[in-house]
Amino acid sequence: MSEKKPIRLGVNIDHVATIRNARGGAHPDPVRAAHLVASAGADGITAHLREDRRHIRDDDMRRLKEELDLPLNFEMAATAEMLQLCIDVGPHACCIVPENRNERTTEGGLNVAGQHNFIAPFVRELNDAGIRVSLFVDPEAEHIEAAKSAGASVIEIHTGAYYEAAAATEPKRIAAEFEKIKASAELADRIGLEVHAGHGLTFHNVQPVAALPQIVELNIGHFLVGEAVFMGLADAVKEMKQLMQDARTGGHY
Ligand SMILES: CC(=O)[C@@H](O)[C@H](O)COP(=O)(O)O
Numbered sequence: 435m436s437e438k439k440p441i442r443l444g445v446n447i448d449h450v451a452t453i454r455n456a457r458g459g460a461h462p463d464p465v466r467a468a469h470l471v472a473s474a475g476a477d478g479i480t481a482h483l484r485e486d487r488r489h490i491r492d493d494d495m496r497r498l499k500e501e502l503d504l505p506l507n508f509e510m511a512a513t514a515e516m517l518q519l520c521i522d523v524g525p526h527a528c529c530i531v532p533e534n535r536n537e538r539t540t541e542g543g544l545n546v547a548g549q550h551n552f553i554a555p556f557v558r559e560l561n562d563a564g565i566r567v568s569l570f571v572d573p574e575a576e577h578i579e580a581a582k583s584a585g586a587s588v589i590e591i592h593t594g595a596y597y598e599a600a601a602a603t604e605p606k607r608i609a610a611e612f613e614k615i616k617a618s619a620e621l622a623d624r625i626g627l628e629v630h631a632g633h634g635l636t637f638h639n640v641q642p643v644a645a646l647p648q649i650v651e652l653n654i655g656h657f658l659v660g661e662a663v664f665m666g667l668a669d670a671v672k673e674m675k676q677l678m679q680d681a682r683t684g685g686h687y
């Protein structure tokens with residue numbers, strides 16, 4: 435069993451921008467939300483600049499980088515336009531994700547094994563610009579091994595299938611999806627990749643994932659912004675961090 439390293443919470447503020455864009459104005463400002471989550475204990479800010487700009491926009495990314503002291507994780511598709519924007523912004527990290535304009539949310543992980551020769555040059559250019567690269571992958575060995583050989587230093591395990599199993603309250607499916615995450619975290623750690631996870635994590639499903647000793651960062655957004663309606667964004671972030679720390683230190687879950 436690996437030693438338990440501390441675990442970080444990256445808060446994804448995309449859906450603050452979704453609410454802003456619903457009316458076309460400037461409120462609520464995702465950068466203001468980022469300042470708030472920083473003071474509530476977030477360890478980083480994640481934002482996904484989608485090609486269709488449905489939530490976060492170019493200027494949000496620039497302001498997040500300029501105004502925040504926290505590490506910025508720039509999520510994006512592997513396109514020439516995004517590569518240039520990311521290099522111009524100069525975030526701490528870039529997470530490359532698959533993107534499909536017709537999807538409601540990120541549906542699956544990056545097909546790194548099938549697109550190795552396409553993805554590796556993006557990783558190289560970002561690395562050369564001093565940006566850490568993470569690849570957002572389904573919990574499958576072939577993509578994790580391909581991420582390593584493509585030059586990424588981090589993988590983020592897509593926890594969407596685990597979320598769906600938990601939402602359907604199907605114990606066998608939850609256990610099967612969790613086992614995939616666990617085996618993937620162990621494999622990635624063994625081959626020298628830093629391991630992150632995210633997508634669909636909530637107060638109710640986060641603790642088993644946070645307890646996995648190889649996982650050092652969780653990126654969580656939609657649930658926290660939704661929960662902010664009921665308990666406020668700062669309290670939602672504090673509660674999520676507490677649940678993660680409790681799971682990490684062997685507390686109750
Ligand atoms: C890649 C990922 O999991 C997040 O970026 C999440 O998808 C938030 O953005 P969307 O809700 O637009 O997919």
Ligand SMILES: NCC(=O)COP(=O)(O)O
Binds near residue numbers: 631633635
């Ligand atoms: N990469 C996952 C992420 O940033 C947040 O996903 P979600 O919590 O909004 O589903």
